[in-house]
Amino acid sequence: MASWAFWSFLLHAILLISLSAAATTTPFQNETDRLALLAFKAEITDDPLQALSSWNDSLHFCEWLGVTCGRTHQRVSALNLTSLSLDGPLSPHITNLSFLTAINVSKNRFHGRVPYELGHLFRLQQLDLSFNSFQGEIPAAISNCSKLLVVDISSNSLVGKIPSVLGSLSHLTRLSLYINGLSGSIPPSLGNLSSLNRLSLRRNMLDGSIPDDLGRISKLGFLQIAENNLSGTIPSSIYNLSDIFMFSVAANQLEGTLPWNLGLAFPNLELFYVSRNRFTGSIPVSLSNASLLQEVYFPNNDFTGGVPLDLGNLRFLRIFSVWGNRMGTGKAEDLRFVDSLTNCSNLQEFEFQKNRFAGPFPKSIANLSSQLHSLAIGQNQLSGSIPEGIENLVKLSTLYMNNNLLKGEIPAAFGKLWNLKELDLFGNKFSGKIPLSIGNLTELLELHLQENNLEGSIPSSLGNCRKLNLLNISQNNLSGAIPKELMGISSLSISLNLAHNSLTGFLPLEVGGLKNLREIDVSENRLTDEIPPALGDCTSLVLLRLQSNFFSGTIPSSLSNLRGIEVLDLSRNNLNGKIPEFLGSFPFLKNLNLSLNDFYGKLPDKGAFGDASVVSVMGNSDLCGGIPQLQLPECVIEAPKRRKKSFDLKVFIPVIAIALCLIFSLCLCAMLYRRRKSRMKLSSSYSMGRQYTSISYLDLHNATDEFSSSNLIGVGSYASVYRGSFASDKTIVAVKVLNLQRQGASKSFIAECEALRNVRHRNLVKILGSCSSIDFKGNDFKALVYEFMPNGSLEEWLHPKEEEGHKLRNLSLNQRLNIAIDVANALDYLHNQQGTPIAHCDLKPNNVLLDDDMVAHVGDFGLAKFLFETSNNFKTTDISSIAIKGSIGYVAPEYGMGGDVSTLGDVYSYGILLLELFTGRRPTEDMFNNGLSLHDFVKMAFPDRVMEIADPICNNVEGESQRVLECFASVFRVGIACSMTAPRDRMQMKEVTAVMIVIRDKFQGAGIYKQI
Template sequence: MEFPRSNRRILWSFILFHAIFLSSINPCSPSVFTLKNETDRLALLAFKYGISEDPLGILSSWNDSLHFCKWKGVTCSRRHHQRVTSLNLTGHSLVGHLSPHIGNLSFLRTVNLSSNKFQGEIPREIGRLFRLQILDLDENSLQGEIPSNLSHCSELLAISLTRNQLVGELPAELGSLSKLIFLSVAFNDMRGSIPPSLGNLSSLTTLRLTSNNFDGQIPNQLGQLAGIIIFGIGANQLSGTIPPSIYNLSSIQVFNVVANRLHGSIPPNLGLLFPHLQQISVGVNQFTGTLPISLSNASSLELVDFSSNSFSGHVPLNLGSLLRLYILNIEINQLGSREGDDLSFLTSLTNCTNLKGISTYFNNLSGELPGSIANLSTQLNILNLGENKIFGIIPKEIDNLINLYVLHLGGNSMKGTLPDAIGKLNKLQGLSLRRNKFSGQIPPSIGNITRLIVLRLNGNDFHGSIPSSFGNWGFMEEFFISQNKLNGTILKQVGAIEINLSRNSFTGSLLLEVDNLENIRGMDVSENKLSGEIPDTLGKCQSMELLYMHGNLFQGTIPESLKNLKGIKELDLSGNNLSGQIPKYFEEFHFLQYLNLSFNNFEGEVPKGGIFRNASAISFVGNSKLCGGIPELQLPGCPKQASKKRGKALTHRVKVTVITVVLSSFLLSCIIAALYWRRNSPKKASSPSSTENQWLQVSYADLLQATDGFSSANLIGVGSFGSVYKGLLECFETLVAVKVLNLLQQGAFKSFAAECEALRNIRHRNLVKILTVCSSIDFNGNDFKALVFEYMPNGSLEKWLHPNVDEQPQLRSLNLTQRLNIAIDVASALDYLHHHSKIPIVHRDLKPSNVLLDDDMVAHVGDFGLTRFLSEAAEGFSQNQTTTSGIKGSIGYIPPGKVFNPFF
């Protein structure tokens, strides 16, 4: 934590006063060495020669036309004729090395070369300046170690070496500088432990060792620094606990141990131990326990940072008495009682009129959002209450917070409609309301916030269309409205660096203005109802890295303009109606790591170069007309062109005659064979080998590695035709569920083919998403077939409805709202299968164990091994003229309507 500039000026004034005062009562005695007046002038010239760049011409006055005591930045003593006592060249962008001749300026008391670009090491000759009181080399590019002989400068009051590139250990010898008031080596690359000898610096008021690589424990001896005001050791690698002796330092105003590896608890009476405390930063450690309720006793507190630890319990209700408080950061802890009354402290903070930032992000705070938040300080810039358990609505008086830059309420359980008043927060740059239960239409007034950079409304229940006012934004970086119930067309004026409109019901063509495309890095419009062709304008997105368009109704070929997407990393066009050949220019995409073209109508030869060399990075499932490619894909070979040599010897008429005869004979043979087969052979399912080439996308070895050898520890389910394992598949960089078919079980081959056929024809948010399939042989030469699905972290509905006896009931329970939502999700899936898929489909094995739940408890129907297409069922029914059928699915379970519907 930086020391405030105003306090730093006061401190430096204090140091300079000491320097002047000591000089007056302890005048320097004549040197024992006989020095001529030329000594200092030559030392200054040597210093000048070490400087390679002087962009501001500061040293232009350093010439023979002026006495060296009048050179810029040079001050000489009035008592000791022509002896330099101060060299102050701060902030002049000087580039060069510090000359060792600086050690010849033996009367120097002040060296201030801060805010320049000096390089190289600190000359050891500075240790000869026994009169030196202030050494300020802040903000340069100095390297090497700190000279240990600085301890010879026994008059030193201040050493400031902040923001350089210094390495090595902090010299223990510095502990002998009994007059030292200020020591800062912050923002370097120093290592080793903090010397216990620093505890001997009885005059020290400021210790700043922040942002280095110091390790080990905090020395107990630092508890001897009785006059310490600023104690800064944050952003290192310190471990252990804070020594009890540190809490005896009652003069501390700034206490910074942030970003270390410290553990233990903070004393509940901290506010009494540090009554003068102004800033406390203990964030990003491993502290436990509760927040000190005594903080209110430190009435001068301005900044409180307890973030990124494991604090628990209530947030103190008396923080409102800290009238100077401007930052409260308690994010990423375990605060909260789960009793629904954890937000009362927000009401008390309305007394803190200087508040600029509040963050309770990622805790367990539960309760209704109090309307009093609208009465918080009008100076408030950041209000981050995201990822808690907050419910209730956003008060319409929210527009009182006129200086808000960031409003984050995402990841809670808030509901209701959004007040139009949000649109009056015209300074807002970040608005996140994601993953709540907000409903209604998105207020058009949000489009009036022209400074908005980040908008996250994803994961709610918004409906209607995108407001036309959303085209007013000047520059948007993140525009996320996925996982809602939005419809209509996508505004072509909407632009951002990252756009996510997935999992809605948008229709029409994808039209985007070229002016809004230049800076796009990622766009996701997947799982909508978009149609038409892929727009040529996407070729203008030369910064594009991620493009997801799967699960729509796009048709036509992949446009040639996409060859301009040289930086693309992931491209998913699966689950559309695209046709034509796979462009060969994909081979030239050197950054492409994932390409999914599954479930389309592509045909022709699969390229073999570039990403097409890696079978685990590409997917073509459900494109039956593809051929060629690398051997690992096991696609059929492409037909070779007929030889032209023989054709040249034949006349055109002979060619036509021969071809006609051959084709006629072939067709006649096929017809005779088909009739014979139909009459003399029973109807059988297609051979597994006829379909397996379509599904093979990852190898047996890949799945073996992903599931740790199909370990029982990763077994998450067992069904009629196989077992399901949890795995980490590197090509998708995510957790997956691998369904391995037991091919010894009768019907397993047919189940595999049926499930593949069903999944290639369906796409819906409430159906389990298939990622790829594998049809291969294992290391023993046996047939191996598996399907790879998106992993559902919350398991099956069966485990929630009927948990095992060894599971804690509170961990496996569903409230009424969740049960209703799951029922709606399953009904939506069935409605899609029966009425909206390309071919009506009957599941035939719907039961709780085949309903899986994701992170957000959204239900997904899975296991299509007994699926039946209504078109083929109807055909069979019309032919057989029967109203009976065998019972399918699990023993003891009959789907509703079974006895009345012959198609099940």
């Protein structure tokens, strides 16, 4: 009994001691967590939602918002403060919460460093700091948290390298570090993370290659390392990861080919992204074996070949995109794969634009999934018309068919695609009228119909598209007035472009309603009347182009409200009056063109008017003053007029009559004398004036070594050209001997004499003399003697012969730019700067000769024509002029249809020569048939693929590749504009010369330039 009492006492004693210990220990430990939480709160600098207002002594801390405590003890086990807009640093005091297993403070505004003290939380399993503004490096101490399952520090501003010690977290299942500034290589140690199933390192600055060790993470299903600077090839070990369902390496610099068994290696693949790399080869046929595929992105690589024909097996496919490659062979069977995609009932996005697919428009496109919302097939070589049934694609929101060879009428059925937001048909050969039904597309944001052959008037129903941001119907054959309904589309904010049509009437007064619009371009039309003052209400305008119309009157003062304007072009109109000073006060102005109007008076010299690279006022003959660089005459201040003395009309009138009779008689005698003298000179010789010499046949016979074949340097349609040297002064010349047995040779000789009689320019071949005589056999002989050009013709440099001495000839990019400018200068001189305008009519590389300094000289004026001004501002010959016989490939299209000769015909030839000069391709090559021309070839590549068509001899230029790309793009833009089919759509040579000089100077990095 005593024994029982003893043990009972002892047991109670132990119980009391335990209770006492518990009573003293638990409150102390709870106090540690409470104080840690309050210290965390104290460092929060902004709590706009008052989320931590409950963190006070009125509640136990286990009941505070975002705090979770364990059941068996009152210790904090989880902290979840996501999406509360909290601002401040992450307090290191959080590490005093030693029982923490999960921290989630994502989607706040935490900043500063990630505390290295987190490494003391040895119980931590989940760490989510994503979508904040943490800076600095990832603390390596995190690796001490050996129980971690999830580490997510994505969408912050972390820098430095990924700590290799993270590879020791053997339990880690997810590592997300995407959208930071991490650099260096991917640590191979990550291959030790055997439990990892999700790795996301997207959008950092990681470089180097993909470690082969990643292939050892057998459970990996989600691999996202896109948008870095990774290079090399994808290690073959990666294709052993059979659990992969998401694979993204997009936007790196990876290269090589994809394995043939891709679809077999990744049987669980659902999402596959390899866009924006340097992959080559073809798309693996085995892709269709990955039957779970939903999204496939191949854009912007260098894939070739065709698309697998059995993609229809991918029943879950939602997105298929292969745009921006070199796929397709140019044959109709390239598009057979489209037929198989009709089985993919979930297809939502289908994109194969910017490739080389050819053939007729696939009719099966109309049978694609009714779920399709994006269809992009532009920038290929598709032909034919759009088939019926396109309206079946009822959910389409974007439709891109631009830059193909499509023709026929735009289907009225497009008006049934109620959900369309973007419709892009530009750069095709569509004809007929713009369908009225387009006005039914009330959700439309952008409409691109430019560069087609559309005709008729602009339908007023387009005014029903009340959400339009952009409307471009330029470069068509549209006529009639501009509907005022267009001006009621107040949503227009990007661009309204109606340029290069034949629109008439006036610019509607309602234009002032477009208050949010940045660009208006109605240039190259036939608009009349005054510039509406309401344009001054369009205060958001950055670009305003009204050039090449028939606007009259003065510049409205209301335009002073356009304070954001950068480009203002009013050239080639009938505007008059004084140029207002406010035009010079626009703070952002880069290009002000007032050329070829009737402005008069003193030109301001303040603000923009003080910069000749910004302002152009040429062709206003009554302007004066301005800065010296504009080369205007000085303004003359007229003296006050004296009072005229009275005189007797009875005396004055007879005196004036007698004086006029005497003057008339003297003029008549002088005219008869000059005509007689001119006839005498023409009958004796065809010399071109006093500055040229009449050379004997004997001299030419001796100079050319009896016209030896060894001195023959060229043969043309009407003449042969010999190299000659005069014994008297050793002058080397080129002797052009006419083949008078050829019909038209004599006329060619006379034409060249007449054309060169009074012209002198550094970029025209200089003529030294002529000969009109008989040879030693008594036959008529005619020849012209020119300055010798030692570097031959441009033809020889662009297309050198294979024999010895020609293989190494090539032209640098700088040389080509200079040659293009030289030729433009020569044509501008012939068209605009000497007496009666002259059309060369046979511009081609053979007729462009190069001197010792590689300066280009235009020659061969055998087909040249004198022109006169007509009332419609076009320069043409008499209708009775002889037919043009220029060279195939360079002759303007209108000449082939019996059109009159004009300076714009030379512009066309120049455009083709310019495209040839920078592509290295003749316009007569075999590839240019079946409707494809050099102009179309360049136009289809413009502007994104210009380097693919550039002459490889001159596109390997040291320096910034972007600078070279911009140079080629700018040159091709000019070449395309000059070689347009319709003469009215072409540039004038004066403008061409100015633009080409800007392109060259910009490429060479000289000065500040206005927009090209």
